[in-house]
Amino acid sequence: MGILVKGCAVSLDTLNTKVPTGDSRPLAKDFEMRENNNGVTSKTGRKDRQRSQAESPLDEAIPPMLNIENVQHNYGDVQALRGVSLTAAKGEFLTILGESGSGKTTLLRIISGLEQPTAVDRIEIDGVDVAQLPAAQRNCTTVFQNYALFPHMSVRENVEYGLSVRGIGSDERERRALEALDLVRLDGKSERGIGQLSGGERQRVALARALVTQPAILLLDEPLGALDEKLRQQMQEELVVLHRQLGMTFIYITHSQEEALTMSDRIVLMSQGQIVQAGTPETLFDRPNSQFSADFMGFENILTGTLQSFKEPYAEVSLGGKSVKGVWTGKTLPEIGQAILVAFRSERVKIGDSIDTSKACNTLPCTAGDRLYRGKYVDQTAETEFGPVRARIWDRSQQLSDFKQISWRFDDCVVLT
């Protein structure tokens, strides 16, 4: 199943699994569909996401849309990428998450061809070996962080540009550009100059310009970074809807764990030029496998203890004689009696004396410490003999002073090295 458009062929196989009606559609039809049965689409979309998470990372039967093996890149003496291998399935929304300097943008530029890697075993896009191809000949486009819109062209001319260099006639070009603008809800602004647009609108133009050539892979380099919070959340939702409609492979770069968790089918966490952990948003959020992952994903409470016993999947850890239990997520289990880390999220910590301390919970005695009012929630520190533990309290009726105990479930606790 696929549609052929003059100048570029795009296979939309995945659209079949994503859209109940089952036929592949040009961009505009999809847009109408979203308008008409928004609810239906999002429902099936969610179901589909769950399915793909279960099968993640890859369905072996379908060749991956992107396949990179062992890419290394140096800037002078600095190693930006140290042997990264990455695959993305057809239609996958893959997020590369990492702080600045982790190598994520370098990786994106290598995929797009704007950067030639120092060494790589293989780069394939849609089954084509592109290692030697310049960026202009790769079947992927980028939404740049700074948008990089052509300031001397109108909105429509910007969107048409990718079609224009492919030698597509002006009527066809205009039709498809307007369709793409429709898709990002910028219809009616096609003749504006770039200078007349707001930040959010520019972002949409950049998106339309990259989408209109119907690439196999859409690369997004922190596209929402410059937008204010409200607009960013709105665009997150729209990107998810757009991804579902087009069935295109999205590779999304961000440093924001919130963005990654909201949109992705799969997240790849990078640090210092290497992939630290890859998995579904749930895995990254609840089952980090290293101290870095835990720290990056916002595990505020990381305590050091010694390994007491291990019985799949739980590891029991002694904190100065007090025993706590959590899911072992680390890579190599240390010997009994060796140092090990216990990590748990502040929002999973309960405080108070009257809580039900059934067997599935760890408890620690404590005294109430500092309190930080954050608007939506309160960060309450509990002083334990093993250091401060932070609890995030959303419930405004919660008694915040004079508690002597905190607790958190075994399943909300990870043990790692």
Add this chain to the structure above:
Amino acid sequence: MSDVQVSIGKTALAVPARPISNRLGFSPAWQQLAKWCGVVALFLTYAPLVWLALMSVSEKPLSGMPFPLSFEHYRALAEEPRWVDPFLSSVLIGLLVALVCVVIATAVGRAIPNSRRPGALVLFAVIPLFVPGMAMGAALFIFLRTVLDLKLGYWAVFIGHLVWALPFSLLMVLVIAVRFDYRLLEAAEDLGASAWRRFWDIEFPILRPGIIGAGLFGFLLSFNEILRSTFLRGTDATMPVWNWTMAASQQSQVPIIFSLATIVLLVTLPLLGGFFWLLFVRLERS
């Protein structure tokens, strides 16, 4: 300042801060001064031009009185064939200088911002601006004749003009080129544009005001040049040289020069005005 602070201390209903025009540096006196400086400068620029045009239709321009009016000098100009060759030479040399300036300034100007030491390069390239024309003319005179064994004449004048105009042209391109965002070229490449299309569709249109400016400056500087030309012309004459020779040697020719200068003004000023309007008003708006 003090009244504002007091008002904060006393009450929430603050006394409004002084308007901008009351602050030192924006006082009415300064604005008046700026206005009158501008008026004087503009008067000194345009009044002589208007006076020149007026005198070109005066019967006795050297008397200093415009009246009675007459088109006699224009008729004399039309009957006088000797200015045509220098005029055409000047136009041709000017166009050639403009063309070569555009090509070199564009090529060099877009390369300099990407070079390892752009500051040093720019400095090196614009120093000729500060070399006195007399020195440059004399230097070229010796150099072209003895080292390159070039005969003096139009080609030597052309080289002299090129050397003179090139730094200006380069600056015109550089002003735009240093602000050029090279990520736009990456975006175009990412969208599938070949190297040529990236230049032609993206870089050239954005640099265009600088490139056209480089051409205009090249032409005008060449068309006006006299100091270097006197050294390099051999027996050939450009129009400024011819005008100057006429004015210096034959008093009777001066009124013709007035007419000639007026015609040149009337043709070039509207042309340049239109050009700049096209460049900076109409294209910016679209």
